[in-house]
Amino acid sequence: MFYREAGQYKTTYSADQAVFPILQDRIGIFVILLLAFVVVPMTVSGFVLSSVLIPIMVFALAAIGLNLLTGYTGLLSLGTGGFMGVGAYACYKLTTFFPDVNIIVLILASGLFSAAIGALFGLPSLRIKGFYLAVATLAAQFFLSWCFVRVPWLYNYNVSSAIEVPTRTAFGVHVTGPNATPVTRYLVVLSIVVLLTWIASNLVRGRIGRMWMAVRDMDIAAELIGIKLYQTKLIAFAISSYFCGVAGAMMIFLWFGSAEADSFSITQSFLVLFMVIIGGLGSLLGSFFGAIFILGLPIMLRTLPELFGLTIRAATVEHLQFMITGALIIVFLVIEPHGLARLWQIGKQKLRVWPFPY
Amino acid sequence: MRAPADLKIAAGDVLLAVENVSLSFGGVKAIRDISFDIRKGEIRAIIGPNGAGKTSMLNVINGFYTPQQGRITFKGKTRAKMRPHDAAAGGIARTFQNVALFRGMTALDNIMAGRTLCMKRGLFWQALRFGPAMKEEVEHRRYVEEIIDFLHIQHIRKTQVGRLPYGLQKRVELGRALAMEPDLLLLDEPMAGMNLEEKEDMSRFILDVNQHFGTTIALIEHDMGVVMDLSDRVVVLDYGRKIADGTPDEVKRNQDVIDAYLGVAH
Numbered sequence: 001m002f003y004r005e006a007g008q009y010k011t012t013y014s015a016d017q018a019v020f021p022i023l024q025d026r027i028g029i030f031v032i033l034l035l036a037f038v039v040v041p042m043t044v045s046g047f048v049l050s051s052v053l054i055p056i057m058v059f060a061l062a063a064i065g066l067n068l069l070t071g072y073t074g075l076l077s078l079g080t081g082g083f084m085g086v087g088a089y090a091c092y093k094l095t096t097f098f099p100d101v102n103i104i105v106l107i108l109a110s111g112l113f114s115a116a117i118g119a120l121f122g123l124p125s126l127r128i129k130g131f132y133l134a135v136a137t138l139a140a141q142f143f144l145s146w147c148f149v150r151v152p153w154l155y156n157y158n159v160s161s162a163i164e165v166p167t168r169t170a171f172g173v174h175v176t177g178p179n180a181t182p183v184t185r186y187l188v189v190l191s192i193v194v195l196l197t198w199i200a201s202n203l204v205r206g207r208i209g210r211m212w213m214a215v216r217d218m219d220i221a222a223e224l225i226g227i228k229l230y231q232t233k234l235i236a237f238a239i240s241s242y243f244c245g246v247a248g249a250m251m252i253f254l255w256f257g258s259a260e261a262d263s264f265s266i267t268q269s270f271l272v273l274f275m276v277i278i279g280g281l282g283s284l285l286g287s288f289f290g291a292i293f294i295l296g297l298p299i300m301l302r303t304l305p306e307l308f309g310l311t312i313r314a315a316t317v318e319h320l321q322f323m324i325t326g327a328l329i330i331v332f333l334v335i336e337p338h339g340l341a342r343l344w345q346i347g348k349q350k351l352r353v354w355p356f357p358y
Numbered sequence: 359m360r361a362p363a364d365l366k367i368a369a370g371d372v373l374l375a376v377e378n379v380s381l382s383f384g385g386v387k388a389i390r391d392i393s394f395d396i397r398k399g400e401i402r403a404i405i406g407p408n409g410a411g412k413t414s415m416l417n418v419i420n421g422f423y424t425p426q427q428g429r430i431t432f433k434g435k436t437r438a439k440m441r442p443h444d445a446a447a448g449g450i451a452r453t454f455q456n457v458a459l460f461r462g463m464t465a466l467d468n469i470m471a472g473r474t475l476c477m478k479r480g481l482f483w484q485a486l487r488f489g490p491a492m493k494e495e496v497e498h499r500r501y502v503e504e505i506i507d508f509l510h511i512q513h514i515r516k517t518q519v520g521r522l523p524y525g526l527q528k529r530v531e532l533g534r535a536l537a538m539e540p541d542l543l544l545l546d547e548p549m550a551g552m553n554l555e556e557k558e559d560m561s562r563f564i565l566d567v568n569q570h571f572g573t574t575i576a577l578i579e580h581d582m583g584v585v586m587d588l589s590d591r592v593v594v595l596d597y598g599r600k601i602a603d604g605t606p607d608e609v610k611r612n613q614d615v616i617d618a619y620l621g622v623a624h
């Protein structure tokens with residue numbers, strides 16, 4: 001079957017504004033969801049679920065969060081790690097206070113705390129822009145990292161200053177803790193990521209998304225068509241941080257199983273930023289590509305040479321990974337700021353006119 | 359989207375008046391003690407040599423610059439300065455001398471952005487993009503499509519505006535301003551850099567907007583032919599001062615204006 005939009009006429013504006021206006025895309029997304037929800041849990045090993053698929057989705061969600069702020073609203077943030085941490089610690093405190101509440105509800109609620117903290121650190125965005133704002137978010141990162149170490153209340157006064165994720169259930173099934181199966185954790189992560197991605201795509205296509213992009217592209221003109229700059233930026237900070245917070249909570253509760261003091265360091269902030277840049281600024285799909293690329297690269301580097309009978313030392317893998325990521329970031333920043341998502345678009349465009357390029 | 363306490367202003371009454379407005383940047387006096395008014399329903403041209411203070415005047419009117427002196431009366435309400443948001447909410451829309459579009463967005467989204475103030479649905483419905491939010495979106499899309507038809511830009515609806523040629527960008531920018539359903543439309547050199555055909559199209563659009571929707575227009579333009587054809591009244595600025603004000607014919611015969619344009623020493 002050909003990938004075409006020919007013959008698919010939109011007769012209503014709502015149809016034209018659908019997420020996937022082309023039929024083949026709609027079939028494609030349906031197939032992907034079917035694979036992800038049904039086929040993958042039945043066929044993929046627990047190890048791959050826990051160490052590949054769950055991490056990719058957790059980071060993809062964090063990347064979507066940062067992308068809403070940096071890619072859509074044009075505000076650079078280096079505080080992603082900190083905002084993820086707020087979600088994780090908030091979830092820990094919530095489940096300490098309300099051990100019987102459905103843990104999925106608590107994970108979704110913990111994002112609200114990140115949203116509040118994110119908006120708080122977004123306050124300076126009225127006065128400062130660009131480089132200076134990035135420095136302010138860096139300060140937020142360091143302050144929050146400090147809190148995760150120095151405020152024992154956050155980790156319930158554990159002597160190790162670490163969080164150990166307790167066993168919690170949802171709908172009578174173990175979702176977190178040692179008894180939770182990889183399949184359960186995977187399905188919970190997948191459901192939350194699908195839900196929040198859908199919400200993000202709704203937001204960016206509507207009034208709020210247009211306000212964000214208007215502020216990003218030309219703040220003077222945005223102000224003169226009646227957009228309140230400050231309010232728009234704060235909403236971006238809050239919603240972006242919500243996504244990061246939920247990702248952070250999932251990272252600890254559904255992936256790591258425990259959190260150390262440095263689980264949410266500046267390294268995480270940069271990792272997510274790299275995903276956004278490589279995946280594509282201002283693209284939700286790109287956030288997934290970015291996460292797959294950054295997390296997939298070391299796996300590829302380890303397994304590919306083995307296939308050819310070569311052995312490659314772990315340290316070398318790490319060096320190669322840094323070098324390739326670094327080079328690609330420069331390449332993308334210089335040549336294609338819209339990242340892998342743009343390459344995907346170009347590929348699709350080619351396919352649409354294939355086999356006659358003109 | 360209108361300010362709530364809207365005075366009904368009949369055609370021909372004063373819609374906006376600036377009185378004794380002065381504006382300076384450090385030592386540069388961009389506007390010196392200028393007064394003039396704009397009447398509802400007219401096309402008011404603002405002309406003058408480069409650096410005369412025309413753009414600065416528009417910036418004062420929609421609140422982007424704060425004048426050091428003077429008063430601005432809009433729809434019967436007098437104030438020392440406009441605020442950008444109040445100006446927008448009160449129905450003042452604007453295009454820019456050097457196109458100020460949202461470059462990363464499509465033409466459609468740019469014009470839809472002009473509807474922001476008319477759209478009310480909050481975060482919750484926006485997140486679901488369902489029910490009331492979708493209804494609102496479609497409703498405004500319909501209005502925007504009318505503007506797109508009017509400006510003949512159907513074919514570039516889904517094109518990122520950064521990739522459009524200059525003439526079309528100017529048209530999209532006019533579309534974005536029209537989407538605000540303005541009472542007063544400020545156009546800063548809408549035909550600069552256009553070829554004859556594009557200029558004729560743009561003149562047509564401006565006249566149509568004025569005649570069919572009754573929109574009051576303040577127009578900055580260097581092309582005298584266009585100014586004489588389109589405008590009802592002309593105010594002439596030179597070095598920040600007002601040197602003439604009247605019908606195109608009066609202004610054309612004014613000795614100060616002739617001197618300013620011929621560059622007679624001051």
Ligand SMILES: Nc1ncnc2c1ncn2[C@@H]1O[C@H](COP(=O)(O)OP(=O)(O)OP(=O)(O)O)[C@@H](O)[C@H]1O
Nearest residue numbers: 383386388406407408409410411412413414415455
């Ligand atoms: N933001 C600013 N900062 C400093 N000086 C300014 C600023 N804006 C305008 N000026 C100065 O004010 C004067 C009037 O400028 P303005 O842009 O209003 O002129 P104009 O009549 O629109 O000219 P043009 O026909 O070239 O567009 C000029 O001397 C200009 O240098």
Ligand SMILES: [Mg+2]
Nearest residue numbers: 412413414455
């Ligand atoms: Mg000017």
